[in-house]
Amino acid sequence: MENTENSVDSKSIKNLETKIFHGSKSVDSEISLDSSYKMDYPEMGLCIIINNKNFHPSTAMASRSGTDVDAANLRETFRNLKYEVRNKNDLTREEILELMRNVSEEDHSKRSSFICVLLSHGDEGVIFGTNGPVDLKKLTVFFRGDNCRSLTGKPKLFIIQVTIPGEIQRMAPGLSSHSVLC
Numbered sequence: 001m002e003n004t005e006n007s008v009d010s011k012s013i014k015n016l017e018t019k020i021f022h023g024s025k026s027v028d029s030e031i032s033l034d035s036s037y038k039m040d041y042p043e044m045g046l047c048i049i050i051n052n053k054n055f056h057p058s059t060a061m062a063s064r065s066g067t068d069v070d071a072a073n074l075r076e077t078f079r080n081l082k083y084e085v086r087n088k089n090d091l092t093r094e095e096i097l098e099l100m101r102n103v104s105e106e107d108h109s110k111r112s113s114f115i116c117v118l119l120s121h122g123d124e125g126v127i128f129g130t131n132g133p134v135d136l137k138k139l140t141v142f143f144r145g146d147n148c149r150s151l152t153g154k155p156k157l158f159i160i161q162v163t164i165p166g167e168i169q170r171m172a173p174g175l176s177s178h179s180v181l182c
Contacts, residue, residue, distance in 0.1 A: 037155050038112070045113035045154075047083040048103060049074055052120035054090050056131045064163050067119050074117055074159075083115065093129030097138060104142035108150040114143060115157045122162030136160070 051071040055061040071087060078085050088099060100116070108114060116139070121128040125136055136158075145152035 037153075041112040042110045043084065043112065044082040045084070045111040045115065046103070046106075046108065047074075047078040047085045047115040047117065048099070049078075049085065049087045049117040050091055050096060050099070050119065051087065051089050052091060052128065052130055054130065055121065055128070056092075059128070059130075059132060061121050061128065061165055064119070064121065070119055070161065071117075074119075078115065090130050092131045093134040094131075096127070096129050096134055100139045100142045104148040104151075106150075108148070108154070111151075111154070113155040113157070114151055115159065117159045117161075119161050120163075121165055122160065123164055127160065127162065128165075 049071055051067055053064045053067045055063070071089075075085050075087055088095075091099065103114075118127050118139075123133075126133045127136055127139070128134070140156075140158060142148060143151055143156045
């Protein structure tokens with residue numbers, strides 16, 4: 001288990017003081033100001049959607065039916081949440097790594113957060129490019145605080161929806177997905 005005291009991207013919550021805000025008339029919520037993210041930057045953030053549907057014949061992986069509907073719904077959802085959305089389709093493992101490296105090198109200082117959505121085949125700790133697997137840790141490491149300073153202290157979300165090779169694909173978009181550990 002990682003030592004969070006020395007983690008570059010962890011937030012200190014010493015002397016945590018909880019302040020209560022009363023939200024809507026129907027539901028009261030408690031929000032701790034000291035442990036919440038600042039979300040008032042000029043831009044909400046960047047959302048990258050990688051949608052791998054078609055795979056190289058050498059992988060023997062089937063096309064992922066329904067994934068285009070999922071990608072379109074996600075694009076619309078994050079646009080409605082005021083994210084800049086960039087869609088990328090059918091990327092090889094090398095193209096995925098290059099994209100993640102390039103995005104991590106951008107200036108995110110005016111953005112409140114970062115989201116990466118991966119729609120592909122996958123397995124425990126692995127996502128598939130159209131030509132083979134890539135370890136999820138190789139993707140997420142680009143966004144650690146020591147590698148992407150302009151996202152330090154900001155939320156970085158990785159949403160992973162995979163079809164596990166050898167398992168039956170879902171029949172309709174959005175009905176089922178597996179969670180995969182990074």
